[in-house]
Amino acid sequence: xxxxxxxxxxxxxxxxxxxxxxxxxxxxxxxxxxxxxxxxxxxxxxxxxxxxxxxxxxxxxxxxxxxxxxxxxxxxxxxxxxxxxxxxxxxxxxxxxxxxxxxxxxxxxxxxxxxxxxxxxxxxxxxxxxxxxxxxxxxxxxxxxxxxxxxxxxxxxxxxxxxxxxxxxxxxxxxxxxxxxxxxxxxxxxxxxxxxxxxxxxxxxxxxxxxxxxxxxxxxxxxxxxxxxxxxxxxxxxxxxxxxxxxxxxxxxxxxxxxxxxxxxxxxxxxxxxxxxxxxxxxxxxxxxxxxxxxxxxxxxxxxxxxxxxxxxxxxxxxxxxxxxxxxxxxxxxxxxxxxxxxxxxxxxxxxxxxxxxxxxxxxxxxxxxxxxxxxxxxxxxxxxxxxxxxxxxxxxxxxxxxxxxxxxxxxxxxxxxxxxxxxxxxxx
Amino acid sequence: xxxxxxxxxxxxxxxxxxxxxxxxxxxxxxxxxxxxxxxxxxxxxxxxxxxxxxxxxxxxxxxxxxxxxxxxxxxxxxxxxxxxxxxxxxxxxxxxxxxxxxxxxxxxxxxxxxxxxxxxxxxxxxxxxxxxxxxxxxxxxxxxxxxxxxxxxxxxxxxxxxxxxxxxxxxxxxxxxxxxxxxxxxxxxxxxxxxxxxxxxxxxxxxxxxxxxxxxxxxxxxxxxxxxxxxxxxxxxxxxxxxxxxxxxxxxxxxxxxxxxxxxxxxxxxxxxxxxxxxxxxxxxxxxxxxxxxxxxxxxxxxxxxxxxxxxxxxxxxxxxxxxxxxxxxxxxxx
Numbered sequence: 001x002x003x004x005x006x007x008x009x010x011x012x013x014x015x016x017x018x019x020x021x022x023x024x025x026x027x028x029x030x031x032x033x034x035x036x037x038x039x040x041x042x043x044x045x046x047x048x049x050x051x052x053x054x055x056x057x058x059x060x061x062x063x064x065x066x067x068x069x070x071x072x073x074x075x076x077x078x079x080x081x082x083x084x085x086x087x088x089x090x091x092x093x094x095x096x097x098x099x100x101x102x103x104x105x106x107x108x109x110x111x112x113x114x115x116x117x118x119x120x121x122x123x124x125x126x127x128x129x130x131x132x133x134x135x136x137x138x139x140x141x142x143x144x145x146x147x148x149x150x151x152x153x154x155x156x157x158x159x160x161x162x163x164x165x166x167x168x169x170x171x172x173x174x175x176x177x178x179x180x181x182x183x184x185x186x187x188x189x190x191x192x193x194x195x196x197x198x199x200x201x202x203x204x205x206x207x208x209x210x211x212x213x214x215x216x217x218x219x220x221x222x223x224x225x226x227x228x229x230x231x232x233x234x235x236x237x238x239x240x241x242x243x244x245x246x247x248x249x250x251x252x253x254x255x256x257x258x259x260x261x262x263x264x265x266x267x268x269x270x271x272x273x274x275x276x277x278x279x280x281x282x283x284x285x286x287x288x289x290x291x292x293x294x295x296x297x298x299x300x301x302x303x304x305x306x307x308x309x310x311x312x313x314x315x316x317x318x319x320x321x322x323x324x325x326x327x328x329x330x331x332x333x334x335x336x337x338x339x340x341x342x343x344x345x346x347x348x349x350x351x352x353x354x355x356x357x358x359x360x361x362x363x364x365x366x367x368x369x370x371x372x373x374x375x376x377x378x379x380x381x382x383x384x385x386x387x388x389x390x391x392x393x394x395x396x397x398x399x400x401x402x403x404x405x406x407x408x409x410x411x412x413x414x415x416x417x418x419x420x421x422x423x424x425x426x427x428x429x
Numbered sequence: 430x431x432x433x434x435x436x437x438x439x440x441x442x443x444x445x446x447x448x449x450x451x452x453x454x455x456x457x458x459x460x461x462x463x464x465x466x467x468x469x470x471x472x473x474x475x476x477x478x479x480x481x482x483x484x485x486x487x488x489x490x491x492x493x494x495x496x497x498x499x500x501x502x503x504x505x506x507x508x509x510x511x512x513x514x515x516x517x518x519x520x521x522x523x524x525x526x527x528x529x530x531x532x533x534x535x536x537x538x539x540x541x542x543x544x545x546x547x548x549x550x551x552x553x554x555x556x557x558x559x560x561x562x563x564x565x566x567x568x569x570x571x572x573x574x575x576x577x578x579x580x581x582x583x584x585x586x587x588x589x590x591x592x593x594x595x596x597x598x599x600x601x602x603x604x605x606x607x608x609x610x611x612x613x614x615x616x617x618x619x620x621x622x623x624x625x626x627x628x629x630x631x632x633x634x635x636x637x638x639x640x641x642x643x644x645x646x647x648x649x650x651x652x653x654x655x656x657x658x659x660x661x662x663x664x665x666x667x668x669x670x671x672x673x674x675x676x677x678x679x680x681x682x683x684x685x686x687x688x689x690x691x692x693x694x695x696x697x698x699x700x701x702x703x704x705x706x707x708x709x710x711x712x713x714x715x716x717x718x719x720x721x722x723x724x725x726x727x728x729x730x731x732x733x734x735x736x737x738x739x740x741x742x743x744x745x746x747x748x749x750x751x752x753x754x755x756x757x758x759x760x761x762x763x764x
Contacts, residue, residue: 199495
């Protein structure tokens with residue numbers, strides 16, 4: 001009976017609210033971030049059972065060491081040519097981000113999101129996947145399009161919502177959709193793409209196709225129900241899908257602790273589902289490439305899904321609408337113990353005698369020019385700040401395959417109102 | 430055929446015609462569904478085309494969206510419409526908007542089947558009518574049949590349609606029409622003309638209502654189970670009502686509605702869903718906007734109450750013959 005145990009003698013319960021280690025003004029010391037030596041993690045055979053290598057969900061697969069050498073069993077042993085192309089894609093992504101970020105600040109568009117510091121995550125994965133594989137990205141994987149050689153002008157047209165925007169100005173900037181390049185339409189609702197990627201992969205398997213799917217979400221959004229539904233489906237049907245969790249430490253201003261990082265790793269989510277899980281140095285392009293290639297091989301040989309946690313750091317704000325100075329120490333990006341992914345790959349190429357600082361500087365200059373030229377080209381089609389670029393009536397296109405009466409009526413009403421306004425079509429470009 | 434057999438026949442025929450049609454959902458595979466709507470489909474079409482799923486509605490619809498994006502035509506089942514809420518985001522933010530947001534690069538040609546409505550002592554979690562939630566969201570079609578014949582033709586049309594469609598099955602009339610008198614012997618579809626269902630392929634165009642009973646005194650707009658309840662009440666009251674079975678809520682057959690109300694001058698709207706912000710409110714607004722000068726009495730709404738579906742008081746909640754009868758008297762008072 002409860003009355004026999006007077007509550008007055010019990011310790012009061014306490015509620016734990018996670019708190020990041022550093023706030024604005026704090027000195028940063030990442031000494032307690034466990035960074036195991038490169039080359040240490042074992043590389044199981046892709047046919048091994050997921051339960052035989054659960055340890056890999058708790059360590060960090062790393063290939064590039066502090067001196068720029070590629071070491072250990074995960075070294076994908078890529079040719080210098082592929083390494084240089086990967087480096088170029090990452091540098092191009094950074095140049096693109098830089099220019100588009102500035103375009104937003106200049107009022108040329110409404111919104112932008114950079115991938116600064118996590119360029120390896122999308123770019124190296126794109127190189128390890130087949131072009132025909134379908135990617136279900138989140139909003140910070142523009143590197144997939146860049147690595148797949150997609151037109152920068154086309155991407156910018158979307159960012160500017162201009163006359164050449166393939167999405168007709170219907171999506172927020174950077175929410176690309178490029179079916180042709182295996183890049184699924186991005187949703188602003190988090191992690192909805194996870195079960196969709198599983199469905200695509202299941203469909204591919206059901207049809208006896210050979211293509212696989214890959215999807216990305218941030219560590220914060222692993223808390224969404226869709227993530228867990230997707231993991232369950234993928235495990236149950238052994239869907240040929242790769243789940244990527246980009247653990248960049250920050251979900252807007254909430255640190256990874258609010259998604260459960262204090263208790264375990266994100267790769268460890270895989271263990272409970274019986275899915276293969278890998279935790280990877282996300283700032284190590286070779287590790288990301290190797291892990292993706294390994295997971296792709298598992299998927300292609302019907303071994304099922306793999307969940308890869310990319311341990312990385314979001315060096316910029318969440319978006320152009322965010323000021324990280326308000327919630328985290330400004331020392332964090334530079335103190336991040338895994339370094340800069342572009343510099344690490346560049347150092348490696350230099351160490352193996354396939355690159356040098358002069359060529360790198362020249363390339364940076366060339367890429368900046370390339371982006372600038374693309375921007376000039378895109379701006380010929382208009383920028384968001386300069387009014388409407390799409391015909392007004394296109395507002396109703398694509399709600400349904402065919403326009404039902406009520407949308408026809410609403411469209412006519414809109415056009416009549418515009419005509420009656422005394423300044424018809426003023427808002428056209 | 431009863432309505433379940435008609436629905437089963439629709440899926441069987443369309444799966445035979447189109448190898449890209451896939452049926453998925455909780456218990457739909459080996460067992461054939463808790464209402465038996467998918468019985469025999471797995472044995473005939475194979476396990477990769479008809480399969481059971483984990484109990485995660487968000488996952489079922491999310492996976493179906495991905496399959497649709499691949500190029501398949503998934504027909505996911507949500508076992509009871511009451512359980513569609515966990516899938517709401519995948520339906521309204523994803524399936525319904527994929528075509529719009531990708532400018533047609535990706536589409537969601539999915540047909541979500543789900544038994545809905547009350548009258549079977551299903552309590553709060555097996556009786557709801559959530560159609561109004563979806564008609565409020567742009568980009569998704571909503572279909573509700575009232576007979577086996579319509580169910581088959583509409584389901585085939587929905588599966589062949591390239592837009593995401595919700596197909597709500599009024600489970601109270603799966604086995605036979607229902608007159609609203611729960612204490613009378615139940616009827617069987619075998620004795621009803623709409624139970625005569627061709628075994629082959631046919632379809633009924635979405636967006637076309639059906640005049641179930643032509644009349645001059647008033648127009649009754651209804652769908653699903655309520656079509657039959659209204660017909661029974663009207664017959665017993667001896668009123669010359671025109672009963673319009675809407676069949677699809679989006680797209681709505683505005684021409685039939687408008688012509689009927691202008692002819693009769695009176696409009697009564699009947700649905701089982703809760704009243705506030707229900708689809709009846711939209712119908713009422715449309716009729717008022719288009720037919721106001723033809724109306725001879727205020728529009729009447731007969732609906733469920735704004736409460737959860739109460740288990741033991743189910744027949745008090747259900748908009749049955751008594752409530753419909755009172756509304757009829759009211760709307761016909763000055764006639």
